[in-house]
Structures are given as C-alpha cells and as structure tokens.
Amino acid sequence: xxxxxxxxxxxxxxxFQMLWNADRCMRRFLLDILHHxxxxxxxxxxxxxxxxxxxxxxxxxxxxxVTEAIEEVVARxxxxxxxxxxxxxxxxxxxxxxxxxxxxxxxxxxxxxxxxQVQFYAQLANGWRLAAKPDEVQYLQDADYGxxxxxxxxxxxxRYTSHLKALxxxxxxxxxxxxxxxxxxxDAEAWAKYRQEMDAWERRPRHRSAPWPQRPQKPxxxxxxxxxxxxxxxxxxxxxxxELVPAPQPDSFMYSRRCEQDQVNHAVRxxxxxxxxxxxxxxxxxTGGHCHKCFFRNDxxxxxxxxxxxxxATPADEVSSTVVQLPILQSAAG
Numbered sequence: 001x002x003x004x005x006x007x008x009x010x011x012x013x014x015x016f017q018m019l020w021n022a023d024r025c026m027r028r029f030l031l032d033i034l035h036h037x038x039x040x041x042x043x044x045x046x047x048x049x050x051x052x053x054x055x056x057x058x059x060x061x062x063x064x065x066v067t068e069a070i071e072e073v074v075a076r077x078x079x080x081x082x083x084x085x086x087x088x089x090x091x092x093x094x095x096x097x098x099x100x101x102x103x104x105x106x107x108x109x110x111x112x113x114x115x116x117q118v119q120f121y122a123q124l125a126n127g128w129r130l131a132a133k134p135d136e137v138q139y140l141q142d143a144d145y146g147x148x149x150x151x152x153x154x155x156x157x158x159r160y161t162s163h164l165k166a167l168x169x170x171x172x173x174x175x176x177x178x179x180x181x182x183x184x185x186x187d188a189e190a191w192a193k194y195r196q197e198m199d200a201w202e203r204r205p206r207h208r209s210a211p212w213p214q215r216p217q218k219p220x221x222x223x224x225x226x227x228x229x230x231x232x233x234x235x236x237x238x239x240x241x242x243e244l245v246p247a248p249q250p251d252s253f254m255y256s257r258r259c260e261q262d263q264v265n266h267a268v269r270x271x272x273x274x275x276x277x278x279x280x281x282x283x284x285x286x287t288g289g290h291c292h293k294c295f296f297r298n299d300x301x302x303x304x305x306x307x308x309x310x311x312x313a314t315p316a317d318e319v320s321s322t323v324v325q326l327p328i329l330q331s332a333a334g
Contacts, residue, residue: 008278009274009275009278012127012128012129012271013121013128013129013130013131014128014129014130014131014267014270014271014274015130015131015132016132016166016167016170016171017032018032018033018274019170019267019270020163020166022270022273022274023266023270024286024288024290025284025285025286025287025290025291025294026273026277026283026284026285026286027283027284027285027286027296027300027302028285028294028296028300029274029277029283030277030283031296031299031300032295032296053069053070053072053073053074053085053089054089054092054093054156054234055135056069056070056072056073057069057070057089057093058093058135058154059116066093070086070089070090071086073085073089074086074089091236092156092234092235116135116136116137118133118134118137119131119132119133120132120133120134120171120174120175120178121174121178122173122174122177122178122181123177123181124264124267124268124271125268126268126271126272128267128268128271130170130173130174130177130267131174132170132171132174132175134151134152134153134171135152135153135154136151136152136154137149137150137151137152137175138150138152142226142228145226145228145254146225146226147225147226148225148226148227148228149175149225149226149227149228150228150230150252151168151171151172151175151227151228151229151230152230152231152232153167153168153171153230153231153232154232154233154234155231155232155233155234155235156234156235157233157235157247158233158235158236158237158247159233159235159237159247160231160233160250164231165231167231168229168231169229169255169263170263171229172227172229172255173255173260173263173264175227175255176227176255176257176260177260177264179225187216190216191216193216194213194214194215194216197213198213201213226254226255227254227255228252228253228254228255229252229253229254229255230252231250231252232249233247233248233249233250234247235247285300285301285302285303287302287303287306291303291306
C-alpha cells in the first residue's frame, strides 16, 4: 500500500555515511534512512549488494559459511545476473586474500592483536553520538610510536576516493574521542577513590597512624596510543594495455588530532541540520556532480529534471538546492 509517510528520527546516532549524506544532500540522507528502516525503493543498486556479500563472506569462519553468505545475496538478483555477481564477489575475495598475505608478511615480526568489526562510539555534547565500525583494528607496538592502533578498512573499489579518505579520518576521530572518554572516566574513578580514602583518613582515630592517600596522577592531554589509518582496495583497475590488474594500495597514514575539534564541530552542525530537517519535514535535494554516484538518483525528482550534461557540468562546490516533495514510499510489509 502506497502512502505518504513522515520520516521518524528514531536514533540520535550518526554514522559516517549519514554525516556524508547530510553534508551533501538532505534528500539522499532521507532516502538512505528510509531504506535502512525497511522501506523499499527502486534505487538500490548492484554495487551495494555486492559489497554486502563481500563483507559477510569476509567475516565467515568456514568455507560453507562463505558460500552461504555469497548465495544469500546472489539469490536476490535476476537469474541472468547471478553468475556475474557471484564471479565478482569471488574475485574480490581472492584479491582480499592476497592483501591479507601481504599484510601478514609486513607484520610477521610484530606482536599484533587483531579484532574485526569492532564498534566504537563517541558522545557529543548535544546528546548525539558518533558510531564507527571499521573492518579490522590491530593493536601493536611500533618502533616509532610505541603502543599503536592500526585501523583497516577494505573496499571493493579500485580507486582511492575522497569518500574513503574522509571515512578513515572519521574512524580516527571516533576512536580518539572514545579513548579520551575512557581516560576521563578512569581519571574520575581514580579521584573518587582518592576522595573516599581521604575521608577515611580524616575520620581515623587520632592515635592511629595511617599512610597519606596517594593523589591520582595528572591525566595526559592526549590519548596514549597513536592511530594509524590503513585503507585497502580489493578492486581492480585497467592498465595501459587494457588489462584488469589489482588496484595499487594507498599508503597508510597517521591520524592527526590537530584538527579534531573542527571535525567535532562539523559533526555537531550536521546534527543540528538533521534535527531542523525532521522538525520542518523538509529535505532539500542538492544537485551537482555528486549525483552521478548516488544510489537514489533515478528516484530523485530534482535530478531527473536536470539534463545529464547539466549535472556533469556542475562543480561539486557550486550546487543548487531545491526543496522537493517527500516521495511516495512503499512499506516493506505492503
């Protein structure tokens, strides 16, 4: 049954993709939210399903579970598309296995502890929180930085994009903020214990000697662990001879906390923008060159009103916004 439905702000948690969408186009932000809340839209594309199959298969522990994860997603495609999708996922898995071997060779002498699909949260002052879930986190000892966290995120694409770079910085920010919150909580707990010991010391009988309670150490200004960001590409690119070859891997880099407060302020501004959009029930579509990569462009009235030439010629930093009506959405149950 098709009905006009007012969107609901169910959770005050902001992921990177939500932040990215809200910063560029509130209509895409809305459609992505509705998509994840169970509404069906025709804009879902093959790339998203392939990526989901790849991620599920990478996390599977047995060959049978890998096959099951692939076939679960492949079954959603038309019969003619299924062999192509299956082959694409298998190629990505093979390339990912090669990358794993390269990483193991580089870190074979390191004392590395790895965790996959770890969730990190950072609380904002306005009640919202940021959520990050990188593919893998490694805890290791580095010769230059000492205790270090290496954050790895593997994508099925073959090119290092600004989207992936921004995602890595977002991971670094959330992990850094969570470490600060843990350090502050530990510091508060230490001072509470110190105050209890001081109170007990002052109430002791005067004739009984007791050691003076030790004051907690002054907390560090920065979290003790450095954060290294390591994007990985499992896709392929075409060389000069017209052959598909594994994509070159981008260099890993260290997360800098110098601009961290600017990142936090930007996230706060986005939460205010989101709250205002839900309060007014208005989600303007911002058209521009970024529309070409939007999963929902074929369902967007503002995009369809523009010619492909006009969209391609519009710079990303010179966009025009048009408020459009909310789409007629079909419930998943309908």
